[in-house]
Amino acid sequence: MNKLTAKHQCPECLYIYDAKIGDEYEGYDPGTLFEDLPNDFSCPDCSVRFKIDFIELSSI
Amino acid sequence: MTTYSAYSNTGSKILYKDKKRWFWLLSSIFPLQAIAGIYGHHITGNQLWLLLPLIFIYILAPLLDFILEEDTNNPPEEVTLLLNSDSYYRILTYIAVPMHFIGLIAAAWWISTNQLDWWGYLSLSIVAGNISGLGINTGHELGHKKGKFEKNLAKLVLAVPFYGHFTIDHNQGHHREVATPMDGSSSRMGESFYAFVCREIPAAITRSFGTENIRLQRRKQDFLCFDNQILQSYVISTILQGSIIVIFGLKIIPFLFIHNIFAWLQLSSANYIEHYGLLRQKDELDHYERCKPHHSWNSNHVFSNLVLFHLQRHSDHHTHPTRRYQSLRNYDDLPSLPNGYLGCYLIAYIPWLWFYIMDKKLLKLSHINGDLRKINIHPAKKLTLMNKYQQT
Numbered sequence A: 001m002n003k004l005t006a007k008h009q010c011p012e013c014l015y016i017y018d019a020k021i022g023d024e025y026e027g028y029d030p031g032t033l034f035e036d037l038p039n040d041f042s043c044p045d046c047s048v049r050f051k052i053d054f055i056e057l058s059s060i
Numbered sequence B: 001m002t003t004y005s006a007y008s009n010t011g012s013k014i015l016y017k018d019k020k021r022w023f024w025l026l027s028s029i030f031p032l033q034a035i036a037g038i039y040g041h042h043i044t045g046n047q048l049w050l051l052l053p054l055i056f057i058y059i060l061a062p063l064l065d066f067i068l069e070e071d072t073n074n075p076p077e078e079v080t081l082l083l084n085s086d087s088y089y090r091i092l093t094y095i096a097v098p099m100h101f102i103g104l105i106a107a108a109w110w111i112s113t114n115q116l117d118w119w120g121y122l123s124l125s126i127v128a129g130n131i132s133g134l135g136i137n138t139g140h141e142l143g144h145k146k147g148k149f150e151k152n153l154a155k156l157v158l159a160v161p162f163y164g165h166f167t168i169d170h171n172q173g174h175h176r177e178v179a180t181p182m183d184g185s186s187s188r189m190g191e192s193f194y195a196f197v198c199r200e201i202p203a204a205i206t207r208s209f210g211t212e213n214i215r216l217q218r219r220k221q222d223f224l225c226f227d228n229q230i231l232q233s234y235v236i237s238t239i240l241q242g243s244i245i246v247i248f249g250l251k252i253i254p255f256l257f258i259h260n261i262f263a264w265l266q267l268s269s270a271n272y273i274e275h276y277g278l279l280r281q282k283d284e285l286d287h288y289e290r291c292k293p294h295h296s297w298n299s300n301h302v303f304s305n306l307v308l309f310h311l312q313r314h315s316d317h318h319t320h321p322t323r324r325y326q327s328l329r330n331y332d333d334l335p336s337l338p339n340g341y342l343g344c345y346l347i348a349y350i351p352w353l354w355f356y357i358m359d360k361k362l363l364k365l366s367h368i369n370g371d372l373r374k375i376n377i378h379p380a381k382k383l384t385l386m387n388k389y390q391q392t
């Protein structure tokens, strides 16, 4: 799958990180790949799930 | 009354009515207690009425919690989504926000326009502080929500007692590090309430500033900027408390000082009892396990839950931090507090009594079973406690 179209979801609160959009509030520019997020990345909404917990959503 | 209906996995229809629906209004109006005292003083001319809210919080509320049967009911999992999306519940949290502004301004006005005895001045200041402590609780419920609107309301209500760093510290600091020795907001076995306060309050400020600074650096912004979420709230605090001084005069400064301190102490009281001694275990990779329901002390006491937006269903709150208050659940076999929060605060203020009651409860928990290695222990008390419970 193209990494730029990849979306990853927090299994706890369902926050979605979309690499194409990034996360402006958190300071991740559009195009920042999920893989390139810092290692201590935690879910911006619930804070209790981490990078390794996020689930890649299959593109439809 | 609204009936929620949903279908279970097996296809049977589930109907649910929330018996507490209207009672949640108590959380919205509880902040008006200062005005009740002021009104009593106004119509009778007797300052003793100013003590009424203190009697209510410290005597009547714990008594009600003691008398009323604990509520262990849960809404069926199937209706949780419907319950969460019912806007009535969130409107109650919105209504609570202006109540805190009204409470503070009314108390400041009454103090500045009446010649109160020192004890009348002191008690009204403490009552105002306690109410703003409840405001931190309102800010807590709002600050956990995803929308910008609710996050902004949290900044607003947290501004009343100058505690705008709370949301960031709590969500991204406390929830990540809860029930570990790293967390400034998790109390340790053998640590008195007073030692905890001195550790917690500065730790919350430094941790939240650090967290917000990292975010702003990623956005290539300075710490001093308009987007700083903490400073936004502090600006509102400065305007609010500054205007109160300008309008009511310099003699209101001691009032504001006592108010702020007591508001912070209310929060520290809650934090002190919520995770006392509880410790998450580490896995083979040296990572802490996820926060589970048994990493928080829970309370199903009815009255205090109804005035605190269900904060005391704390085990579920830490397991699912974005879940709305009306949907928080009880679980079997939870660490359980002996009274609601308001009663437990009183116990916490008497350290020997707190240790006497809670250390026994802590050691008896099924996942600890007397093993001090599974407890978050105050380092200064470690040897004493090891000797006391004869462990090496």
Ligand SMILES: [Zn+2]
Binding pocket: A010, A011, A012, A013, A014, A015, A043, A044, A045, A046, A047, A048, A049
């Ligand atoms: Zn999440």
